[in-house]
Amino acid sequence: MKVDATIREIDIETVRKDFPVLSVKMGDNSIAYLDSGATAQKPLAVIERMKEFDSHQYATVHRGSYRLGEEATQIFESGRETIASFIGAKQGREIVYTSGATMSINLVAYGYGRKFIRRGDEIVISDMEHHANIVPWLKLCEETGAVLKVIPVTETGEFDESAFVKLLSARTKLVSITHVSNVLGTVNRVKELSALAHSAGAKVLVDGAQAAPHMKIDVSEIDSDFYVFSGHKMYGPTGVGVLYGKYDLLETMDPLLTGGDMIERVTFAGATYAPPPQRFEAGTPPITQVVGLCAAIDYLSAIGMETIEERERELLEYGSDLLRKIPQVRIIGTAPGKAAILSFVVDSVHPHDMVTILDGEGVAVRGGHHCAQPLMDRYNIPAATRASLAFYNTTEELDRLSAAIRKAVALFG
Amino acid sequence: MKVDATIREIDIETVRKDFPVLSVKMGDNSIAYLDSGATAQKPLAVIERMKEFDSHQYATVHRGSYRLGEEATQIFESGRETIASFIGAKQGREIVYTSGATMSINLVAYGYGRKFIRRGDEIVISDMEHHANIVPWLKLCEETGAVLKVIPVTETGEFDESAFVKLLSARTKLVSITHVSNVLGTVNRVKELSALAHSAGAKVLVDGAQAAPHMKIDVSEIDSDFYVFSGHKMYGPTGVGVLYGKYDLLETMDPLLTGGDMIERVTFAGATYAPPPQRFEAGTPPITQVVGLCAAIDYLSAIGMETIEERERELLEYGSDLLRKIPQVRIIGTAPGKAAILSFVVDSVHPHDMVTILDGEGVAVRGGHHCAQPLMDRYNIPAATRASLAFYNTTEELDRLSAAIRKAVALFG
Amino acid sequence: MSYSSDLYQQVILDHNRKPRNFFAMEDSTHHCEGYNPLCGDKITVYLKVGNGGVIEDISFNGSGCAISKSSASMMTAFLKGKTIDTAKSVFESFHAMVTDDPGFDQAKSNLGKLAIFEGVREYPSRIKCATLSWHTLISAIDDKKEAQTE
Amino acid sequence: MSYSSDLYQQVILDHNRKPRNFFAMEDSTHHCEGYNPLCGDKITVYLKVGNGGVIEDISFNGSGCAISKSSASMMTAFLKGKTIDTAKSVFESFHAMVTDDPGFDQAKSNLGKLAIFEGVREYPSRIKCATLSWHTLISAIDDKKEAQTE
Numbered sequence A, B: 001m002k003v004d005a006t007i008r009e010i011d012i013e014t015v016r017k018d019f020p021v022l023s024v025k026m027g028d029n030s031i032a033y034l035d036s037g038a039t040a041q042k043p044l045a046v047i048e049r050m051k052e053f054d055s056h057q058y059a060t061v062h063r064g065s066y067r068l069g070e071e072a073t074q075i076f077e078s079g080r081e082t083i084a085s086f087i088g089a090k091q092g093r094e095i096v097y098t099s100g101a102t103m104s105i106n107l108v109a110y111g112y113g114r115k116f117i118r119r120g121d122e123i124v125i126s127d128m129e130h131h132a133n134i135v136p137w138l139k140l141c142e143e144t145g146a147v148l149k150v151i152p153v154t155e156t157g158e159f160d161e162s163a164f165v166k167l168l169s170a171r172t173k174l175v176s177i178t179h180v181s182n183v184l185g186t187v188n189r190v191k192e193l194s195a196l197a198h199s200a201g202a203k204v205l206v207d208g209a210q211a212a213p214h215m216k217i218d219v220s221e222i223d224s225d226f227y228v229f230s231g232h233k234m235y236g237p238t239g240v241g242v243l244y245g246k247y248d249l250l251e252t253m254d255p256l257l258t259g260g261d262m263i264e265r266v267t268f269a270g271a272t273y274a275p276p277p278q279r280f281e282a283g284t285p286p287i288t289q290v291v292g293l294c295a296a297i298d299y300l301s302a303i304g305m306e307t308i309e310e311r312e313r314e315l316l317e318y319g320s321d322l323l324r325k326i327p328q329v330r331i332i333g334t335a336p337g338k339a340a341i342l343s344f345v346v347d348s349v350h351p352h353d354m355v356t357i358l359d360g361e362g363v364a365v366r367g368g369h370h371c372a373q374p375l376m377d378r379y380n381i382p383a384a385t386r387a388s389l390a391f392y393n394t395t396e397e398l399d400r401l402s403a404a405i406r407k408a409v410a411l412f413g
Numbered sequence C, D: 001m002s003y004s005s006d007l008y009q010q011v012i013l014d015h016n017r018k019p020r021n022f023f024a025m026e027d028s029t030h031h032c033e034g035y036n037p038l039c040g041d042k043i044t045v046y047l048k049v050g051n052g053g054v055i056e057d058i059s060f061n062g063s064g065c066a067i068s069k070s071s072a073s074m075m076t077a078f079l080k081g082k083t084i085d086t087a088k089s090v091f092e093s094f095h096a097m098v099t100d101d102p103g104f105d106q107a108k109s110n111l112g113k114l115a116i117f118e119g120v121r122e123y124p125s126r127i128k129c130a131t132l133s134w135h136t137l138i139s140a141i142d143d144k145k146e147a148q149t150e
Ligand SMILES: Cc1ncc(COP(=O)(O)O)c(C=O)c1O
Pocket: A260, A282, A283, A284, A285, B037, B038, B100, B101, B102, B103, B130, B132, B133, B178, B180, B181, B182, B207, B209, B210, B230, B232, B371
């Protein structure tokens, strides 16, 4: 299959031209953008598609029965099929458009949690969750009297699965875990964990914010009840996200937001709600952003998620090797098969200073708690520096990262 | 002041070129887009600004302390000042970014309502509210045992103010009313109503979704406690909206969504929340859409809201005259000084058929209940047809509207 | 010819103006109210089903647009005297026609005059208008209380 | 010269490496913990204030980046022996300098060596690092329990 492989291999020079931000200058250099875990840059295909839509196809959806509106509706609604097939969902109507992963999780915490979770019930999350997958559950527990249980994380950054099994019981109502850790890069065995949770009778939410941009997702195989992610982290626009939910479950849930477009009948005595996914999409949805997200999916699919995964694996290996050669660097998160996220600490250089020094060299990384304070506590560090990679990064950028870290180490001696 | 007047007068040919959708063909004609009340078309200034931002300035905000991220944060945060000064708010930190007017109202219903409204308390809305300003209050009443009171609307489509005064009492906790009706076009005396509500000790929310795009707003003069609107209706992008709130009130409120970026500290024992506006902006915000909204505001300010108001008033007069000449047409909403919204019914032609016939002539209007079912009940009509105008419309388009209505009337005889 | 004239053909306009079987049936064996939340159309369908599942009488009333009204009117005219099984199979053909189902074959279908609604498929937001009475019919047969367009 | 070298000058690096007055004061008259939620910096400032509002001793401890640590260190060195009123006015100058307040005039200011932090204004996200110890100081003087960067 040599021919195929050649076609599918990434032509990095061409790919980089697709992403205009990658050519932005920082001082004398182009920026080395190593913060795709926070947000990914957008290819021209996405930027231009939104421009085209806003310029020639824009109208509101569901309400306008003139042609412009019907076509906009058709484009908008068919996005559900595009997304469903991208993540292996069976039906477009299992795709709820939201404003982001955070909103998707809140929607489940409210629409499912508030409705079905009671005092004494248990919700299981983990030590490596993003605040988006912690705070909504803290709030739910506070309001309902449910109890939060936390899967511990091993030193390498993996779930302690036997501890997980022990946490499960008849009281476990929901297990909400990340697919890929935004700090450690760990790829969790969500399929297996999901099966375990199901056999205890719990529902499962998988936070795919860091997974969907970087690997082939198959929610039917994972068999989670919910799966969430954000557009902006997968090369699409800000302002849009997705909640996938099994349809029969969505049907039982309450809306988080109410208003126009999600109702059937309204009188001052009460309102009846539309079926999913409309029930969860009150008000004018992020129309242009859904179009942009679908353009991002088309772009990714054209390259191929396997190709992306492979390239990122190579970059990760290259970068890890470089960092391991700097004695002062301690890498946080060393699970086998991890995703292309390199978090590290250097005792003498606070992450905040590290970020500034690296920025001086045109290398953009993130320092801080990465919205994962409990994980920082777990590793007993106040903060960490994170380089998070995407397929558009290069080994040359990683060389620059490594040289800049060495410079910081030398400066702070 | 002749010079000024000339400068500020709208050069309609130039203005129309700013809006690419207005040149889209429907059959032989350009589209006559008369559905700006549902959503407004976007000028190139907005479309290009978002493209520019995504192409050369894009990064996440608040978290990235490298230069690209700091500049993005600065652009994003300074948007609060732009918006504040556009609506007469005193401080940028009184501007909360949301995903739209619907979300803004839900935020108040949840963050203020759930926290401060109790069984027996009363919430006052009106007969002419959009579902976005009805259903969240219905839900709140259901959950808290509060009581919903409704200001009646007169035959011309105005608030019955003496009835309003009678509704107010010490039990009234919140008055939530629209500034401009999306069906009737009525411009409500929100400043006076707000003063009345305040003297009864109630808080006031004004739904400005239909007002902000069409007139100079001054929230300090109106003195409402909250003011909400959507980006997409004011020539900006979908996916972004605004909640203005008096700062000391925002400080007392709970967040609707929780997650990253809105917290101070998180442990598994609990989380503390950041001060407003961050408290209400969980997760990655609609960064590019805020930039687009600010570009829309700059565009509108360059033309001048007074100029826009005047042009729309002229268009409304012209259109009303045409419609009044068709005997079968009954205009719904005839309040003096109304905004440029023309809703009407024709006994022999159902609005749904009207829309299709008009669409056949390239005239895009909306038919249905306009997310205002109680108002339809008030006028005892199942639905209405609505032409909603913007400054970019022309008298020629209104001629086409009128001719198309005559054609429909003739066809259905 | 303008965009909308292949939708509003004379037959449709005529059924809209003078709907057939337009009354509330007092002695129906089945009836159901159908509602299209999008445009507020509301239609009740009444059936009197006799031996062997024969539709002895059928009527409707309510309010709606020309498409939903004429579709209901033509449906009642078409089905009177036919069996419930036939009604169900005609519904399926009708649905396939207006939703542009690739398996649908006009020539082989049993739609007769109802084929005039073929043009509706060009107007996605109007498909629900054309099918409202049909969905309501099926719900009436199945003794459901309320019907809704998908 | 690279972008960041005007920020990380030798004096700053030196104070970071060997912070002055870096200890928890047992007999302080005022103390306060300051926290920067963005980067997790945590600093406690201790004061011993004597007659006439003179700062007889001042110290800090905690963890933070080089900017917040060196700023705290230089602040303590600078303020020892000065009065509370002076401390407040120095804070105002310092704040005006790093936030690039148009009214700020370096030449006329009372900042002395602290002027080395002028470069911070080019790094918006680091301004809070430089001012954390100062905000904490002011809160300590005002007997608040906790301080936070704005
Ligand atoms: C008066 C009024 N309020 C609220 C809304 C809701 O706005 P959005 O759908 O942008 O959230 C609308 C728009 O339909 C409106 O016209």
